[in-house]
Amino acid sequence: MLPNALRPSATDHVPVLADEVRRLLDVQPGAAVVDATFGAGGHAELLALDLRGKGRFIAVDRDPSARAYFERFRKRAGVQARFLRGEFATVLEQLATNDVRVDAIMLDLGVSSMQLDRPERGFSYAVDAPLDMRMDPSSDETAADIVNDAPERELHEIFRRYGEERYARPIARAIVRRRRNEPFHRTGELVDTIKAAIPTPARFGEGHPAKRVFQALRIAVNDELGQLEEALPAAVELLRPRGRIAVISFHSLEDRIVKRFFRAEARGCVCPPDFPICACGRDPVLRVLTTRAVRPDAREVALNPRSASARLRVAEKV
Numbered sequence: 001m002l003p004n005a006l007r008p009s010a011t012d013h014v015p016v017l018a019d020e021v022r023r024l025l026d027v028q029p030g031a032a033v034v035d036a037t038f039g040a041g042g043h044a045e046l047l048a049l050d051l052r053g054k055g056r057f058i059a060v061d062r063d064p065s066a067r068a069y070f071e072r073f074r075k076r077a078g079v080q081a082r083f084l085r086g087e088f089a090t091v092l093e094q095l096a097t098n099d100v101r102v103d104a105i106m107l108d109l110g111v112s113s114m115q116l117d118r119p120e121r122g123f124s125y126a127v128d129a130p131l132d133m134r135m136d137p138s139s140d141e142t143a144a145d146i147v148n149d150a151p152e153r154e155l156h157e158i159f160r161r162y163g164e165e166r167y168a169r170p171i172a173r174a175i176v177r178r179r180r181n182e183p184f185h186r187t188g189e190l191v192d193t194i195k196a197a198i199p200t201p202a203r204f205g206e207g208h209p210a211k212r213v214f215q216a217l218r219i220a221v222n223d224e225l226g227q228l229e230e231a232l233p234a235a236v237e238l239l240r241p242r243g244r245i246a247v248i249s250f251h252s253l254e255d256r257i258v259k260r261f262f263r264a265e266a267r268g269c270v271c272p273p274d275f276p277i278c279a280c281g282r283d284p285v286l287r288v289l290t291t292r293a294v295r296p297d298a299r300e301v302a303l304n305p306r307s308a309s310a311r312l313r314v315a316e317k318v
């Protein structure tokens with residue numbers, strides 16, 4: 001029997017933009033589907049319905065706790081399904097290299113509710129817990145390692161770039177000052193340091209004062225942008241012609257990577273703009289199905305506030 005913390009429940013993760021994903025991925029019976037960010041299987045359950053008992057499903061997640069949700073999913077999916085634990089950049093590349101080809105790929109980036117809501121994982125600034133934030137608990141570097149070891153300049157850059165934190169510099173300075181005497185172990189210690197480093201009015205401004213720093217550290221610990229950059233070309237390789245890829249991002253940096261990648265692959269030609277005619281002969285590889293990113297409507301945001309920053313982009317291999 002699974003311990004309580006691992007027992008999946010219907011409320012573990014509400015799939016974001018679920019109807020739009022289903023409509024745009026347009027999974028047909030008999031198709032092969034990869035959910036590269038399986039999580040609690042919310043999107044997977046819906047996509048599996050469209051297979052109508054025929055087809056194949058590959059679930060990927062770097063978090064071993066997703067396996068318990070996969071077991072629940074496998075029993076209900078009614079199609080052949082397997083779980084591959086690992087980073088999606090590596091797994092998608094390995095599948096493509098092994099000549100696997102699929103019709104639909106789903107990437108729902110970031111952390112799941114099951115990770116955020118388990119205080120012991122250290123993702124939340126709201127509860128005092130070990131300063132961890134690893135999606136894969138066997139990976140090397142924790143948030144505490146970065147906070148205790150990174151030079152002040154690097155901390156500043158992480159908070160500014162990934163968290164768009166206005167007070168990145170004073171926060172980085174305060175962290176370095178504190179760790180000279182005592183290293184950070186707990187989320188609560190970091191929250192206190194952040195609060196003390198920013199001007200008093202900012203402590204009561206929009207959202208929790210530690211929200212942006214926590215987001216930035218999570219992105220750095222899990223190399224979230226690097227994973228996405230590597231995964232997109234592998235995903236396209238893995239798709240059959242007319243196969244589709246859907247990506248939901250929650251951060252403007254992620255969305256920019258997806259938008260630029262889709263646009264470049266849809267253009268084909270990589271010649272410098274001052275070339276009078278195309279010399280590279282590269283054909284378009286993708287057709288973008290979402291000219292603008294699809295956003296959740298007010299009703300979805302009201303029901304699931306975590307969906308507020310979601311942006312969905314979908315493309316088809318030509």
Ligand SMILES: C[S@@+](CC[C@H](N)C(=O)[O-])C[C@H]1O[C@@H](n2cnc3c(N)ncnc32)[C@H](O)[C@@H]1O
Pocket residue numbers: 013014015016036037038039040041042043044060061062063066086087088089108109110111112113135227
């Ligand atoms: C937002 S959740 C997905 C939720 C899922 N769509 C659902 O409806 O239940 C993202 C999941 O992707 C996983 N993940 C994030 N980055 C990953 C990566 N680079 N490789 C593998 N899994 C990753 C996380 O561990 C998390 O479980």
